[in-house]
Amino acid sequence: MSDTVRSDRAAPAADSPVISVSDLRMRYGTKDVLTGVDFTANAGEVLALLGPNGAGKTTTIEILEGFRMRSDGDVSVLGIDPAHGKEEWRSRLGVVLQSWRDHGKWRVRELLEHLGTYYRPYSTDRTTRPWDPDDLVRTVGLTEQADKKIMTLSGGQRRRLDVAVGIVGRPELLFLDEPTVGFDPHARRDFHDLIHRLSDLDNTTILLTTHDLDEAEKLADRIVILAGGHIIADGSADYLARKMSTEAEVKWSRDGEFFVHSTTDATSFVRKLFADHGEDVENLEVRRASLEETYIAMVQQFESGQGGTAIRQFQEAQQ
């Protein structure tokens, strides 16, 4: 019993981070995939691990899930090293896997009820485990499909079932690896709503990986950008946007003629513009380069093999 009490969310864990990664390294043969990753996630936070394809996001999340052994570095997930995590530790995690074709002959509610039974002995006064199957089916919007065979579900329904499987044990921490790959815009919006509901509902800490900045901005409280084997940026979307968009484009017109000027100090430029021309200045527009533009430029360069340069520029831009 003392084990389960310690595991509870009300435990002192509130001020210590749920995930803490320091100098994490991973090497396959002679290839370094992660060259010193550092970041933390706090309780209740939705954190997006963003990066171009091949940046090592999946490797990172699999190490945190305890599915993969790291080469070096310190990792703590819910206060425990995932390399030595026991079943009690696993009962506090939820993992949303990619959509496989597994359990095709099982029915939706039947599978959720069955998988839930494994969590029953880990139920505590504060967190009743598992999630009631009917309630869970309703939460992910599969009530109509509850008694259908899983192999008959559509792609979007199957994905919602994947989430249901991930949260059936009412996890304190939920991992989602590239959750919306292959979604149409409508399915994607539905999915985002579901994630928002989850983080509001139970104050679940969520770590998701994505290569889509838009998705990271929509879902995450904080974005951690992984490229070239380490973290190159860490902060809220607003913070990153302000940090990185140093260049601004100023557009105006005077006597019917249009002008464009790029500057790192838009405020003093505009002040001077008015001082010089006063009321002649019309159609003024000041636009900062968005986070998205900077990120896309980085991804493009990264994928064309000039990642090193792009990352340096990205990092310089932040300083």
Place this chain on the structure above:
Amino acid sequence: MNQRTTPYTAGLKRGWLDFKHTMSSPSDLFGFIFPTGIAIVVILFLRNVDIPGSPVSLGSMSLPSMMGMNVMFGGMMGVIGKIVSEREDGTLLRNKAIPGGMTGYLIGSIVSTAAFVMFGVVVLLTMGLLFFPGVSFSGPGQWLTLLLVVVVGLFATMPIGAALGSLFTNPRMLGFVMMPIMALTAISGIFYPITALPPWLQWIGQAFPMYWMGLGMRSALLPASAVHVEIGASWRPLETFGVLALWAILGLVLAPALLRRMARRESGSAVAERQERAMQNVR
């Protein structure tokens, strides 16, 4: 309900549900009924073929032998096929992400495979008792022998199947096991007494569980005088359980470590990689 026993009870439940799904899946049933049906039709025609020195026909001798073969096939190939395909489709990883899930998965696989083998035994036994003269139980001891042969046979085949299954990363490698087992059928005295083979082939046949399972089933279901066409004119019960026990021990020694190794290596990207490779092979 505590943390230690839950994976086992959940595993039993999983095995039962899994078995139910198999029994209600036309394709799974067809995979059993089709080859078994053909074999039964063939040996029905052998009911008029006599074996010199035996009181029963070749058909009646083949039926219990086939029951033995079915335990070997269903037990070993059943577990191999299950592990290999469920590794590829992500079932295994899904269970790995759950507390105690791997234990539950393993128990479930054993239970559902064993249940399906038992189902096959019951079907064949019913056919035998109804349509094959000479196939019958002469007493309660014979019932017990049948039950023992099935149980020991499952122990001799399923762990070996689990060990082999955990070594294969690709369902297309199943053929490498299937072919030798087919060949083994030919030298295990299933469809004709093994004594008709040259001695060196008899020795190879006797090294594997299939021959002994067939022999054990015949000893349970055929009249006592049918023993005269067997090696040494004896049912050799001690040798039967000895050889089967050796295979069971071999499997039980190898399987846990190999299964642990397999489970340890399972991750999302490993499943994705295998599926990608499978897709490339299809194209």
